[in-house]
Amino acid sequence: xxxxxxxxxxxxxxxxxxxxxxxxxxxxxxxxxxxxxxxxxxxxxxxxxxxxxxxxxxxxxxxxxxxxxxxxxxxxxxxxxxxxxxxxxxxxxxxxxxxxxxxxxxxxxxxxxxxxxxxxxxxxxxxxxxxxxxxxxxxxxxxxxxxxxxxxxxxxxxxxxxxxxxxxxxxxxx
Amino acid sequence: xxxxxxxxxxxxxxxxxxxxxxxxxxxxxxxxxxxxxxxxxxxxxxxxxxxxxxxxxxxxxxxxxxxxxxxxxxxxxxxxxxxxxxxxxxxxxxxxxxxxxxxxxxxxxxxxxxxxxxxxxxxxxxxxxxxxx
Numbered sequence: 522x523x524x525x526x527x528x529x530x531x532x533x534x535x536x537x538x539x540x541x542x543x544x545x546x547x548x549x550x551x552x553x554x555x556x557x558x559x560x561x562x563x564x565x566x567x568x569x570x571x572x573x574x575x576x577x578x579x580x581x582x583x584x585x586x587x588x589x590x591x592x593x594x595x596x597x598x599x600x601x602x603x604x605x606x607x608x609x610x611x612x613x614x615x616x617x618x619x620x621x622x623x624x625x626x627x628x629x630x631x632x633x634x635x636x637x638x639x640x641x642x643x644x645x646x647x648x649x650x651x652x653x654x655x656x657x658x659x660x661x662x663x664x665x666x667x668x669x670x671x672x673x674x675x676x677x678x679x680x681x682x683x684x685x686x687x688x689x690x691x692x693x694x695x
Numbered sequence: 696x697x698x699x700x701x702x703x704x705x706x707x708x709x710x711x712x713x714x715x716x717x718x719x720x721x722x723x724x725x726x727x728x729x730x731x732x733x734x735x736x737x738x739x740x741x742x743x744x745x746x747x748x749x750x751x752x753x754x755x756x757x758x759x760x761x762x763x764x765x766x767x768x769x770x771x772x773x774x775x776x777x778x779x780x781x782x783x784x785x786x787x788x789x790x791x792x793x794x795x796x797x798x799x800x801x802x803x804x805x806x807x808x809x810x811x812x813x814x815x816x817x818x819x820x821x822x823x824x825x826x827x828x
Binding site for chain 2: 522547550551552553554555556557558559601602624625626627633657660661663
């Protein structure tokens, strides 16, 4: 992972991409016990190209391919990890990148989404594995419930959270 | 150590230590995939599921059991299902026993004590039917 993050940080330094934050299972691992995952989700802001409104991941892929990165479907393998670069698709994800927390892996600086943003995004994504992850956050008391509620309210997820609470009330009451 | 304690202990590791664990889990997963063991396990699970689908499904009342805990195959619903599927019970016939909420596999045997067909219930594999979890 060290080599992966070094390559990503170098891309940032070289201006190929803007700020980034690790999300998904690897991001959740920052707060929870490690759970197996095969890839790394990097939410990344992209510099807007002059004259165009469309944001493209092509500069990232071109940059990494030129440095030995291997493309596999939607991933590009860097330092042994398949990495998926995801431009934020809405305000919630943009905020998650902007408000990410800094940490280090083997001395390499990196950024991880806050626990509350990870939970909000998992709730919105809504697959069984996302719900399971939310329950882990709750069970391990890894989220600030006030901050989470604020995010849910601001991003139109409050009613979905109520449904989730209703469905899994036993786990949330513990 | 209890599972919650173990989870809490692992959650308290540094991000670097956790990433090392993720890398080990990833490498193990890749090794399993490369060995073909996962394919074998999946094939075995598929074969098991196929076998279950092929078993004749018979309604039973799990409360209607004899002294040995074998479910009696003498309910009206049981008889209807057996007649409908054309199954003639024999010693060792495998059937899928189900009620409104539960199902499991069973093996038919004749109870000489009561003079009727019963099924040995596989209680280890009893499961809720969809919608009844």
